[in-house]
Structure formats: C-alpha cells, structure tokens
Amino acid sequence: MNRNLRWPKSALLIVLALVLMHSLVPRVSRAEDCGQLKLSLRPDEAALPLHAPVFAALEIHNEGASPASVDLGKNFKGNLRLAFDLPDRRTADGPPYSSPPDGAFVPGVVEVGGGATHIQQLVLNEWWDFASTGAYRVRLRIEQSPQFCTREPLSAAAVVEMTARDEPRLTGICNRLAADAKSLSATSRSPRKG
Numbered sequence: 001m002n003r004n005l006r007w008p009k010s011a012l013l014i015v016l017a018l019v020l021m022h023s024l025v026p027r028v029s030r031a032e033d034c035g036q037l038k039l040s041l042r043p044d045e046a047a048l049p050l051h052a053p054v055f056a057a058l059e060i061h062n063e064g065a066s067p068a069s070v071d072l073g074k075n076f077k078g079n080l081r082l083a084f085d086l087p088d089r090r091t092a093d094g095p096p097y098s099s100p101p102d103g104a105f106v107p108g109v110v111e112v113g114g115g116a117t118h119i120q121q122l123v124l125n126e127w128w129d130f131a132s133t134g135a136y137r138v139r140l141r142i143e144q145s146p147q148f149c150t151r152e153p154l155s156a157a158a159v160v161e162m163t164a165r166d167e168p169r170l171t172g173i174c175n176r177l178a179a180d181a182k183s184l185s186a187t188s189r190s191p192r193k194g
Contacts, residue, residue, distance in 0.1 A: 036064030049166035071145035072108035087134025094127030
C-alpha cells in the first residue's frame with residue numbers, strides 16, 4: 001500500500017479555507033460566562049434642547065473572568081430593541097433596525113473579554129424623534145440569540161430630558177459635531193510623501 005498519497009491542490013485550499021472560516025467565527029459562550037454580563041445605557045447629556053441629536057453609550061461589561069460573545073445583530077444594531085416612556089405618559093416601541101437598501105451589512109457579534117467592557121455609541125434619534133419637551137425613559141434590550149450570551153434578555157434603561165429649543169446651544173452642538181467630523185476626516189487621510 002502506498003503511504004505517500006498526494007492531496008490535490010484544490011483539496012488543500014478547501015481545508016485551508018475551512019480552517020480560516022473556523023478561526024473567524026466567534027466562539028459560543030458557555031452559560032456560566034453569560035451570567036456575568038451587565039448592560040448599561042449612558043446618555044452623553046442628561047438634558048438637551050429639542051431637535052438635538054441624542055447620543056448614548058451602550059456598554060456591555062463582562063464581570064466574569066472568561067470571554068463572552070454577544071450578537072448585537074446586523075451593523076451592531078439589528079438585535080437592539082428600544083422602547084420609550086414618553087413625556088405624555090404613553091409608551092411606544094422604536095422601530096426595529098433595518099439594513100441599508102443595498103443589503104450590505106457587518107455581522108454584529110462582539111466578544112467581551114473577562115473584566116472588559118464593549119462600548120459603542122448610539123444615536124437614539126434613529127429609533128425616536130424626541131419631538132416634545134419633557135422626560136423620556138429609554139429602555140433598551142438585546143434580542144435573544146441562543147448560541148451567544150443573549151439566551152436571557154440583556155436590558156438597560158436611561159432618562160433623557162428634552163428642554164425647549166435653544167438656538168445658541170444647538171449651534172454649539174452642531175459646531176462641535178462638525179469639528180469632530182473634520183478631525184476624524186483629517187486623521188483618516190494618510191500624508192503624501194514627496
């Protein structure tokens with residue numbers, strides 16, 4: 001029997017592709033790792049004038065020692081569900097996130113290391129327009145994803161106060177956002193060499 005079998009190149013490429021795909025797939029978290037995750041929602045500012053963008057940090061803190069994976073959905077927003085307790089005492093659900101019309105998206109699985117925190121910025125106006133003055137209680141939960149750490153819902157809440165329209169403050173907010181965008185644009189360009 002000949003023990004010097006040669007694999008065809010196509011078989012080697014398939015094996016290498018499978019190994020690469022396996023290394024890119026996030027590990028499934030064990031149940032004991034999932035119980036250590038804590039979710040919080042922190043608005044950048046507690047009170048804003050009407051028509052201002054409402055930014056909030058979504059934080060997922062892993063209090064455990066082992067890494068845990070969470071599926072936030074398409075573009076890191078698809079599995080986020082927001083509900084709002086409105087100033088007039090009604091409750092409303094924000095619309096589910098919808099992917100861009102071209103269908104392109106980035107998978108939103110994040111692995112949070114032991115003792116680490118995943119932080120991402122959200123613009124809450126994507127889910128609600130905050131068109132009235134008063135206090136809004138924002139409730140966020142992450143949809144269940146059985147293979148990751150959202151077997152049990154993760155949820156958090158925050159309060160944002162919308163005050164009367166304030167043109168000078170809105171101008172200041174717009175100027176700050178424009179400066180931030182300009183600095184991001186400037187740092188993303190690579191310098192040209194002679």
